[in-house]
Amino acid sequence: MKTILIIGAGKSSTALIDYLTEQAKPKNRQVILADISLDLAEKKLKGKPQTKAVSLNIEEEEERQKLIKEADVVVSMLPAFLHGKVAMDCLAFEKHFFSASYESEELKVIADQVRKKNLFFLNECGLDPGIDHMSAMRIIDHEKKSGNEIVLFKSFTGGLLAPECEDNPWKYKFTWNPRNVVLAGKGVSRFIRNGRLKFIPYHMLFRRTEKISFEDVGDFDGYPNRDSLSYRKVYGLENIPTILRGTLRREGFCKSWDVFVQLGLTDDSFQMDLPEDFTMRMFINTFLPYHPDKSVETKLMEILPHLDEDTMNKLEWLGILGHESLPRFKGSPAEILQEILESKWQLLPNDKDMIVMQHQLEINTGQGQKVITSSLVIKGENQDQTAMSKTVGLPLAIAVDLFLEDRFSSRGLMLPIHEEIYEPILKELEKHGIVFKETETVAQT
Amino acid sequence: MKTILIIGAGKSSTALIDYLTEQAKPKNRQVILADISLDLAEKKLKGKPQTKAVSLNIEEEEERQKLIKEADVVVSMLPAFLHGKVAMDCLAFEKHFFSASYESEELKVIADQVRKKNLFFLNECGLDPGIDHMSAMRIIDHEKKSGNEIVLFKSFTGGLLAPECEDNPWKYKFTWNPRNVVLAGKGVSRFIRNGRLKFIPYHMLFRRTEKISFEDVGDFDGYPNRDSLSYRKVYGLENIPTILRGTLRREGFCKSWDVFVQLGLTDDSFQMDLPEDFTMRMFINTFLPYHPDKSVETKLMEILPHLDEDTMNKLEWLGILGHESLPRFKGSPAEILQEILESKWQLLPNDKDMIVMQHQLEINTGQGQKVITSSLVIKGENQDQTAMSKTVGLPLAIAVDLFLEDRFSSRGLMLPIHEEIYEPILKELEKHGIVFKETETVAQT
Numbered sequence: 038m039k040t041i042l043i044i045g046a047g048k049s050s051t052a053l054i055d056y057l058t059e060q061a062k063p064k065n066r067q068v069i070l071a072d073i074s075l076d077l078a079e080k081k082l083k084g085k086p087q088t089k090a091v092s093l094n095i096e097e098e099e100e101r102q103k104l105i106k107e108a109d110v111v112v113s114m115l116p117a118f119l120h121g122k123v124a125m126d127c128l129a130f131e132k133h134f135f136s137a138s139y140e141s142e143e144l145k146v147i148a149d150q151v152r153k154k155n156l157f158f159l160n161e162c163g164l165d166p167g168i169d170h171m172s173a174m175r176i177i178d179h180e181k182k183s184g185n186e187i188v189l190f191k192s193f194t195g196g197l198l199a200p201e202c203e204d205n206p207w208k209y210k211f212t213w214n215p216r217n218v219v220l221a222g223k224g225v226s227r228f229i230r231n232g233r234l235k236f237i238p239y240h241m242l243f244r245r246t247e248k249i250s251f252e253d254v255g256d257f258d259g260y261p262n263r264d265s266l267s268y269r270k271v272y273g274l275e276n277i278p279t280i281l282r283g284t285l286r287r288e289g290f291c292k293s294w295d296v297f298v299q300l301g302l303t304d305d306s307f308q309m310d311l312p313e314d315f316t317m318r319m320f321i322n323t324f325l326p327y328h329p330d331k332s333v334e335t336k337l338m339e340i341l342p343h344l345d346e347d348t349m350n351k352l353e354w355l356g357i358l359g360h361e362s363l364p365r366f367k368g369s370p371a372e373i374l375q376e377i378l379e380s381k382w383q384l385l386p387n388d389k390d391m392i393v394m395q396h397q398l399e400i401n402t403g404q405g406q407k408v409i410t411s412s413l414v415i416k417g418e419n420q421d422q423t424a425m426s427k428t429v430g431l432p433l434a435i436a437v438d439l440f441l442e443d444r445f446s447s448r449g450l451m452l453p454i455h456e457e458i459y460e461p462i463l464k465e466l467e468k469h470g471i472v473f474k475e476t477e478t479v480a481q482t
Numbered sequence: 483m484k485t486i487l488i489i490g491a492g493k494s495s496t497a498l499i500d501y502l503t504e505q506a507k508p509k510n511r512q513v514i515l516a517d518i519s520l521d522l523a524e525k526k527l528k529g530k531p532q533t534k535a536v537s538l539n540i541e542e543e544e545e546r547q548k549l550i551k552e553a554d555v556v557v558s559m560l561p562a563f564l565h566g567k568v569a570m571d572c573l574a575f576e577k578h579f580f581s582a583s584y585e586s587e588e589l590k591v592i593a594d595q596v597r598k599k600n601l602f603f604l605n606e607c608g609l610d611p612g613i614d615h616m617s618a619m620r621i622i623d624h625e626k627k628s629g630n631e632i633v634l635f636k637s638f639t640g641g642l643l644a645p646e647c648e649d650n651p652w653k654y655k656f657t658w659n660p661r662n663v664v665l666a667g668k669g670v671s672r673f674i675r676n677g678r679l680k681f682i683p684y685h686m687l688f689r690r691t692e693k694i695s696f697e698d699v700g701d702f703d704g705y706p707n708r709d710s711l712s713y714r715k716v717y718g719l720e721n722i723p724t725i726l727r728g729t730l731r732r733e734g735f736c737k738s739w740d741v742f743v744q745l746g747l748t749d750d751s752f753q754m755d756l757p758e759d760f761t762m763r764m765f766i767n768t769f770l771p772y773h774p775d776k777s778v779e780t781k782l783m784e785i786l787p788h789l790d791e792d793t794m795n796k797l798e799w800l801g802i803l804g805h806e807s808l809p810r811f812k813g814s815p816a817e818i819l820q821e822i823l824e825s826k827w828q829l830l831p832n833d834k835d836m837i838v839m840q841h842q843l844e845i846n847t848g849q850g851q852k853v854i855t856s857s858l859v860i861k862g863e864n865q866d867q868t869a870m871s872k873t874v875g876l877p878l879a880i881a882v883d884l885f886l887e888d889r890f891s892s893r894g895l896m897l898p899i900h901e902e903i904y905e906p907i908l909k910e911l912e913k914h915g916i917v918f919k920e921t922e923t924v925a926q927t
Contacts, residue, residue, distance in 0.1 A: 225752050230772040234756070236815070238746030238769070240685040241785070245771060301683030307670050311679070324683070326690060327675040340686070342787055370681070 039066045039441055042104055044093065044123060045114030046072035046081045049137075049163075049213075051421060053114065053430030054081050060438060061087040071104055095119055106130050110437055114430075117141070124158065131156060133440065137163025137433050144450060152449035162436050162453045163429040164392060165194040168413070168466070169282075170271075170452060171432070171459035172473055173396050176409060177272055178456055180400050188278055188406075189399035193249050193259040195285025196425050199389040199416045200254055206351045208287040210382040212390035212417075213425050219303055219375045221284060228265035228281040237261055243295035244343070249285060249395055251412055252474070257393065258291040259283040271454060285393055293348040297374060299341055300324040305371040316360045317377060324370075333358055355381050390417040392424040394473075411475045428471065435465045484511045484886055487549055489538065489568060490559030491517035491526045494582075494608075494658075496866060498559065498875030499526050505883060506532040516549055540564055551575050555882055559875075562586070569603065576601060578885065582608025582878050589895060597894035607881050607898045608874040609837060610639040613858070613911070614727075615716075615897060616877070616904035617918055618841050621854060622717055623901055625845050633723055633851075634844035638694050638704040640730025641870050644834040644861045645699055651796045653732040655827040657835035657862075658870050664748055664820045666729060673710035673726040682706055688740035689788070694730060694840055696857055697919070702838065703736040704728040716899060730838055738793040742819060744786055745769040750816040761805045762822060769815075778803055800826050835862040837869040839918075856920045873916065880910045 041057055043050065054070060061068045062085075071093035072078040078090035093100055095115060105111055105126045110133040113123045117138040127134040128147055131154055140160040151158045161167055169192055180187055196213050203209075211218060226237040237245050246258040265282045269275050286294070297303050301324050311320070318333055325336040337352075338344050352358055357377060364376040384390070394413040399406060417423035436453065439445060439461050446457065453459050466472075486502055488495065499515060506513045507530075516538035517523040523535035538545055540560060550556055550571045555578040558568045562583040572579040573592055576599055585605040596603045606612055614637055625632055641658050648654075656663060671682040682690050691703040710727045714720050731739070742748050746769050756765070763778055770781040782797075783789050797803055802822060809821040829835070839858040844851060862868035881898065884890060884906050891902065898904050911917075 225746065225749060231774070233772055234768045235772060236746060236754070236768050238685075238744075238749055240683075241744070241746065244785075299683075299686070301670060301681060301686065304670060304683055309681070323679045323681050327678055327680060329676070340689075 039109045040069060040107060041066060041110050041112065041437060041441075042069045042071065042108035043112045043114060044071045044095065044104075046070055046074070046078045046090075047114065048423070049426050049429045050114040051081065051423075051426040051430060053112070053426075053434040056431060056434035057112075057437060058082060058085040058088050061085060064438075064441070066441065069104065069108065095122065102126050102130070105132055108132055110135060110440065112136070112433065112437060113138075120144075127158070128154070128156070134158040135162065135433055135437055135440075136160050137167055137429050139166055140450065140452060148450040155448050157440060157445065157448050158450045159436055159440075159458075160450075160452065162433045162462075164196075164425070164432070165394070167432045167453065168428055168471065169194055169394060169396075170454050171463050172394070172411060172413070173272065174454045174456075174459055175463060176396065176398060176411060176475075177274065180398070181273070184403070186401040187274060187398055188401055189397065190272070190274060190277060190279065191259075191281045191283070191397040192395070193257070193283040193285045194394045195257060195392070197257075197285065197287060197391050197393060199391040199424075202385075202388040203287065205381070206347075206354045207290060207293065207382070209290055210384050210388060211379065212384065212423065215375050215379055215382075216371075219371050219378070220305060222260065222262065223303075223305075224263060226261040226263055226265075228261050228279075229269075229277075230279045230281065232278040234266075235261075240298055243291040243298055246291045247283075248288065249283075251393060251395065251414060254391070254393065254414055256288040257285040258288055259285050260291060271452065279399075285395075289347060292343065292345070293351045296337070296341060296344065296348060296352065302370045302374045305369045308367065308369055309373065311363065311366040313366050315363045315366055317357045317363055318360055320363050320373065321357060384420060386420060389419070390423045390425055391415065392428050396473075405479065408478050409475060410478075411473045413471065413473045415471060427469070431466060431469055431471065432462055435462045439465075484554045485514060485552060486511060486555050486557065486882060486886075487514045487516065487553035488557045488559060489516045489540065489549075491515055491519070491523045491535075492559065493868070494871050494874045495559040496526065496868070496871040496875060498557070498871075498879040501876060501879035502557075502882060503527060503530040503533050506530060509883075509886070511886065514549065514553065540567065547571050547575070550577055553577055555580060555885065557581070557878065557882060558583075565589075572603070573599065573601070579603040580607065580878055580882055580885075581605050582612055582874050584611055585895065585897060593895040600893050602885060602890065602893050603895045604881055604885075604903070605895075605897065607878045607907075609641075609870070609877070610839070612877045612898065613873055613916070614639055614839060614841075615899050616908050617839070617856060617858070618717065619899045619901075619904055620908060621841065621843060621856060621920075622719065625843070626718070629848070631846040632719060632843055633846055634842065635717070635719060635722060635724065636704075636726045636728070636842040637840070638702070638728040638730045639839045640702060640837070642702075642730065642732060642836050642838060644836040644869075647830075647833040648732065650826070651792075651799045652735060652738065652827070654735055655829050655833060656824065657829065657868065660820050660824055660827075661816075664816050664823070665750060667705065667707070668748075668750075669708060671706040671708055671710075673706050673724075674714075674722075675724045675726065677723040679711075680706075685743055688736040688743055691736045692728075693733065694728075696838060696840065696859060699836070699838065699859055701733040702730040703733055704730050705736060716897065724844075730840075734792060737788065737790070738796045741782070741786060741789065741793060741797065747815045747819045750814045753812065753814055754818065756808065756811040758811050760808045760811055762802045762808055763805055765808050765818065766802055829865060831865060834864070835868045835870055836860065837873050841918075850924065853923050854920060855923075856918045858916065858918045860916060872914070876911060876914055876916065877907055880907045884910075 058068050068088045070078045071091045075092035082088045111127050112135045113120045121143045124134050198210050222242045228235050246260045249257045249259040262284045322333050392415040396411040398409040415424040503513050513533045515523045516536045520537035527533045556572050557580045558565045566588045569579050643655050667687045673680050691705045694702045694704040707729045767778050837860040841856040843854040860869040
């Protein structure tokens, strides 16, 4: 009997746990779910047979290593910065390792050892990274095999709100880690377009968007996300003239979010210690020039020439120009902003989230140029069965299952960019409703 | 016979070395000048009596400690990040320590030990920090003693070009460390105005300037520099409603420099690796949106609504929109920009630098409000006897001399903010032409 150890029973683990525990008895496996909260782990297992909840403080080396030693495969659903410890133990005790997070530098260093010990370490097998890689590589490999040349690749993903729940002017609520949303886009974004390298500094990012349209759910703002250039190698598109990976927000979100960026409200590099009588309006005013009698609104409009009425409405809806007390007085501007937003962008019990993803490719064929657009829209069912949990957890759960079924012959530090891995995962995802809609047209000239 | 050890014979040490070596024989002292280049050290000493040049690699602990052990006072003219090693040795071997750099956290930690060992560690005794503290504290202490209340304190400093040498449209050349100039203003700037806390993110800084005028040398742009709030405590102005410390550039410089900031050219956080056929124009274009046929100039004007003809002229003068090859292809954007600027903003043999400093105070007296403006303008004599070297080195040299003359009774980790220290230094500086011009007027209502 094989033992699967899942570490982390948080929100994004729900679908993964359900999938793997469902199979435990029929496939004669044991699933151990470890979390700092035993309660949470027990609840998530729903008393299914051949499962066990354990309490684990990941910093306790002895406990952690004891659990890992007893497992055959280990799935880390911890925050990304904690994967390292688990992965190192897996290497030491020769256990296979699975995560939905980016392959870290720490892991790249041990790639040789992983291969030598004949282990399977799979990362980036969630949504983004994960489903994006797999669905893109399926198209890329297919076109290459047909002898075609891909000259443009763009890919956008967003974790958003289902349209029927967009009941505020931002059309946004936090459907995943609010801190990551507030800090999204930090650093410089890099891509290449028609052979021209492009670099966008953070303070320009939310002005440099493009419209991305979905047949069923409308228009979105797409902005470039971090280092798209590195994907040329990963996707085997070394000489492609245009490659860009980006993030989606509902149309109109970015121009309004840009106000926070321009003012400095998303700065996480220094701590404020504001007087306890500070209101939201006073907080905004600290980032505006002093004037003896101009209003905050007037100063905002003077300093931000792009500010329009729609954005002013969004700011007013947030109450951020109002006289209510700040929810916290100490912290970075980003932390204070996050707490303001959390009270306003909270999911209601009936709210559903939505994942949108779109790949765009331009391909030179023997017969001319064609354009492929491949789109995915997944809506959550409820607060527990979210689209995010499903799209992050299912691919990884399926990968674990397929691995235990001996369906992968490759070993080493892997990404799901190889046909042997992505093809059966995508097939199984389709059975669960995760299906891309693909259109192919002759390119516009 | 007392021994003064000076570590670092670089450009900013010239005036300090001259002052202290001149006195060596008459005051029966020995001056040892240590530098990685023995040649440079020998040249700077000009063969004066009772002086000795030695070669020192600061990383070589044994050599360094041997020199420090033999000294009575140690003057560190090293780059700021190297002071720590020297200061720690001074603490260990009970030697007095002098520097013109900011008091680091590393030094604050040992403050108690310095005091207990009855040592004198003086930092921030150059120009800025240095002369700014001393001249400001002289006014502040005087007004407080007169029973007056200071309600506004602003202080600006610039290391610039003498007006008669402003022969390019930027009216600027590098008169000190180019890297520091390119990165100037990084981080958030904090100050308080009429009781309102103000925070300016870096990307807004060069738009939030104010005009600072000097009777003799005209108008400058002043922008807030880092954390002005911390000076409330240092200057004993805890409850002052307005305090701001800033940096000066020639009028019109900041709006043009802002182009580089907005584009992301001053970003030092990531490395570019550009093709070796890259021109300056292509470099600029990497930070602009792609467009199949719009020119770089058109895109610049579209993305930067503040761009005016004057700035376009400055950019053209730099050749940064031209087809010349980039001077380097690898490095951060800031490093590449610096190298472009270094070839254009180079001092010619006859160019002179200039230091400008201005304090502005508003003071409530028994008889109403008055305004004090205290201004300093120092021009360099030539490439060697620069205003920067004079204003950085002389205050520190004078402090060392006065200390050896037993003129300071205080001990511990000190700044030159105490009358016992600043008053005799300012008096001696006046003999060397470093004189503030003070005007006092009734406040405008």
